[in-house]
Amino acid sequence: MVGQVVFHIGDSKTGSTSIQRTLALGAATSAEVSLLYPLLRTHAHHAVALSLYDPAHMAERARHWRWVAERLAGSDADVAVISAELFENVAPATLAEAIAEFLPEHLATARFVAYVRPHAERVLSAWTQQVKTGTTLRDLEGFHRHSSRRGRFLYAPRFEAWRAAFGARFVLRPMIRAELAGGDVVRDFCEVVFAGAPFELTLPPPANEALCLEDLALLNALQQRLRERLGQDMLRKALGGRLAQLLQAAPPRSRQTRPQLHRSLAIEIAETYGADAAALDASFFAGQAPAGPMTRALEAAIARALPEPLPFDPSRLLTPAEARLARCLEALVVEMVAERPEGVRQLLRARKIDALMGV
Amino acid sequence: MLRSLVLHIGDPDAGAAALRAALAGPLGRGVCAAASSGRLDPALARFAQKAARRGAATGLLSIEPPAGVRPLRLRRLLATHFPDLAPEHPPHLAPEHPPQQPPQQPGPLRIVAYLRPHADRLCALHAAAVAAGRCDAPLEAFLDALEAEGGLGSAARLAPWREVFGPAFVLRPMLAAELTGGDVVQDFLALALPGARRPGPEPAPEPGLPGTLSAADTEVLRRLRLSLHDRPAELRVRTVQHLAGLLAADPDPQAGPAVLSRDLAQRLLGACREDAAALDAAFFPDRPVMLPALEALPGRAEAAAAQPGPDALRLVGIFAALAADLTASGTGPDPAAPGED
Numbered sequence: 001m002v003g004q005v006v007f008h009i010g011d012s013k014t015g016s017t018s019i020q021r022t023l024a025l026g027a028a029t030s031a032e033v034s035l036l037y038p039l040l041r042t043h044a045h046h047a048v049a050l051s052l053y054d055p056a057h058m059a060e061r062a063r064h065w066r067w068v069a070e071r072l073a074g075s076d077a078d079v080a081v082i083s084a085e086l087f088e089n090v091a092p093a094t095l096a097e098a099i100a101e102f103l104p105e106h107l108a109t110a111r112f113v114a115y116v117r118p119h120a121e122r123v124l125s126a127w128t129q130q131v132k133t134g135t136t137l138r139d140l141e142g143f144h145r146h147s148s149r150r151g152r153f154l155y156a157p158r159f160e161a162w163r164a165a166f167g168a169r170f171v172l173r174p175m176i177r178a179e180l181a182g183g184d185v186v187r188d189f190c191e192v193v194f195a196g197a198p199f200e201l202t203l204p205p206p207a208n209e210a211l212c213l214e215d216l217a218l219l220n221a222l223q224q225r226l227r228e229r230l231g232q233d234m235l236r237k238a239l240g241g242r243l244a245q246l247l248q249a250a251p252p253r254s255r256q257t258r259p260q261l262h263r264s265l266a267i268e269i270a271e272t273y274g275a276d277a278a279a280l281d282a283s284f285f286a287g288q289a290p291a292g293p294m295t296r297a298l299e300a301a302i303a304r305a306l307p308e309p310l311p312f313d314p315s316r317l318l319t320p321a322e323a324r325l326a327r328c329l330e331a332l333v334v335e336m337v338a339e340r341p342e343g344v345r346q347l348l349r350a351r352k353i354d355a356l357m358g359v
Numbered sequence: 360m361l362r363s364l365v366l367h368i369g370d371p372d373a374g375a376a377a378l379r380a381a382l383a384g385p386l387g388r389g390v391c392a393a394a395s396s397g398r399l400d401p402a403l404a405r406f407a408q409k410a411a412r413r414g415a416a417t418g419l420l421s422i423e424p425p426a427g428v429r430p431l432r433l434r435r436l437l438a439t440h441f442p443d444l445a446p447e448h449p450p451h452l453a454p455e456h457p458p459q460q461p462p463q464q465p466g467p468l469r470i471v472a473y474l475r476p477h478a479d480r481l482c483a484l485h486a487a488a489v490a491a492g493r494c495d496a497p498l499e500a501f502l503d504a505l506e507a508e509g510g511l512g513s514a515a516r517l518a519p520w521r522e523v524f525g526p527a528f529v530l531r532p533m534l535a536a537e538l539t540g541g542d543v544v545q546d547f548l549a550l551a552l553p554g555a556r557r558p559g560p561e562p563a564p565e566p567g568l569p570g571t572l573s574a575a576d577t578e579v580l581r582r583l584r585l586s587l588h589d590r591p592a593e594l595r596v597r598t599v600q601h602l603a604g605l606l607a608a609d610p611d612p613q614a615g616p617a618v619l620s621r622d623l624a625q626r627l628l629g630a631c632r633e634d635a636a637a638l639d640a641a642f643f644p645d646r647p648v649m650l651p652a653l654e655a656l657p658g659r660a661e662a663a664a665a666q667p668g669p670d671a672l673r674l675v676g677i678f679a680a681l682a683a684d685l686t687a688s689g690t691g692p693d694p695a696a697p698g699e700d
Contacts, residue, residue: 218674242684246677253670321611322671325579328605329678335601336685344685 009087014115015185036077092165118297134240156279212256374543391415476652490603492596512634573614586679624660
């Protein structure tokens with residue numbers, strides 16, 4: 001049986017994919033601490049996390065958790081890691097119940113590791129991610145206002161709940177390069193998992209290469225067209241995901257704009273999340289003067305923000321010829337999807353799985 | 360009863376689409392106009408009936424029969440459907456050097472055709488083949504195929520028209536500087552309805568008509584077709600045709616003329632010089648146009664043919680891969696609705 005299990009619970013956009021790929025490839029090893037990373041069809045254990053909160057997956061809860069229990073019982077590794085950023089959507093008590101039911105021998109010793117990205121960066125990265133998948137069609141400012149109304153990025157109450165459930169076995173690390181061991185989240189995670197034992201790490205090529213603003217604008221334009229034609233549909237997201245894969249895999253554009261906050265929005269974000277940052281600093285990153293890392297990050301976001309907003313309209317980001325070509329290609333794809341949505345959905349699902357499996 | 364008929368014989372690559380659109384609009388009292396891309400005999404019969412019903416004095420008809428037109432057959436059909444409009448000059452009376460400009464006193468029947476210079480024609484034929492989803496060869500390889508089928512020459516093809524219709528057959532060079540108003544529509548209307556008030560600028564081309572595609576668009580379509588090389592032919596063709604329609608419906612106002620590579624320009628010069636000289640001698644003896652246009656090619660050529668920019672090609676590659684994904688499941692655009700969005 002595995003000696004200890006570590007749940008890597010996210011957050012999204014904090015290097016989870018890099019951590020998962022490293023573990024799946026066996027690229028982190030220690031002579032003193034043996035490590036088990038049970039492999040599902042994908043690098044991450046999303047199905048395990050989804051089975052705890054997503055109604056579409058909850059019927060599979062027992063099957064997935066028994067799978068985990070069997071892997072852990074069948075190994076004599078010192079440490080096992082279960083990793084899925086989707087655990088950020090799970091209530092700590094729900095996870096504790098699942099551990100008690102399926103991994104009772106680990107209930108008292110399991111550790112939980114999360115990384116938290118400073119608010120301004122999280123708003124920006126969440127926006128780019130949601131534009132990629134078609135979850136939002138808003139521009140950056142509109143996205144911030146919408147997400148702040150829902151309290152989407154209020155961290156302190158959520159992480160306080162994890163600490164209340166698991167005490168010191170819950171470790172929260174700031175996703176700030178200067179705060180991470182070796183300036184890298186994968187190395188930092190290995191430090192936590194191997195608990196100070198020496199380890200060897202071969203970092204894989206960077207995952208989730210960020211899309212430039214021009215590509216995001218193209219994706220957004222396609223999503224707008226798909227929504228007009230197809231309405232709200234998971235198909236849009238699957239198609240957006242596939243297009244994002246292709247954009248990421250393509251050679252970079254000759255001229256790229258990095259998505260960035262502008263000053264007035266950075267100030268607005270600081271006003272929205274200032275209290276949350278201070279609370280998080282006080283609870284988790286105390287003893288750092290004059291302010292904790294989350295508060296300092298909000299100030300730094302204002303300092304490096306652009307004076308004016310960046311455009312988010314393909315016609316202002318692309319050359320006229322490229323914008324016209326994009327319009328025509330988007331229209332072609334929309335027509336193709338509209339004609340046979342069901343077949344396309346299956347195809348994209350298969351392709352997405354292939355891509356995740358590295359096929 | 361028609362007192363005159365001006366018949367446009369359209370090549371798909373020589374302004375027929377624009378002319379068809381123009382003839383669909385009103386052209387004045389006493390004028391009956393139409394365009395047809397169907398079979399020749401029924402098209403002429405329908406037009407004769409339509410002109411008679413309207414009591415038109417002047418008929419303008421653009422025909423583009425799918426199987427092409429043979430001059431002798433056309434002459435026979437005209438005699439059947441328009442017996443009062445026989446060609447003014449029987450073949451044996453045709454002048455040895457017919458006029459380059461349309462006759463000042465035109466006869467009751469004229470047959471008008473437009474001809475692009477050789478390089479333009481090569482590019483237009485290539486664009487049409489690519490836009491129809493029939494071809495993914497680059498221009499050089501397309502020329503190889505054309506030469507294997509008899510080449511780009513037009514002199515031998517057009518000579519029988521002059522023999523059959525004499526000076527009633529008018530060949531116009533499709534060069535902006537040579538055309539009245541700089542375009543085919545204005546030129547044709549000036550020729551057919553001299554002195555009449557003509558419509559304004561050339562109407563926008565119909566979506567999906569390949570003659571309107573630039574060299575950059577042709578390259579885009581070619582790459583799309585290549586990316587779909589392992590898809591069923593029908594899907595490949597439909598997808599390419601659909602994008603061709605979308606590109607034609609949203610023309611790039613900044614698209615420039617095709618730029619040939621120096622090698623291709625030299626090759627064309629060698630291959631077509633004789634034909635260009637023969638065309639000038641037969642149809643443009645006063646001011647040769649075909650040979651000068653051909654001889655100007657090397658001076659306008661570049662070391663390599665112009666391509667869309669790297670970001671545009673990147674975009675094409677990405678969307679072509681997506682289209683390949685989508686066609687893998689048997690999907691494709693509805694060919695019945697080209698250009699719709």
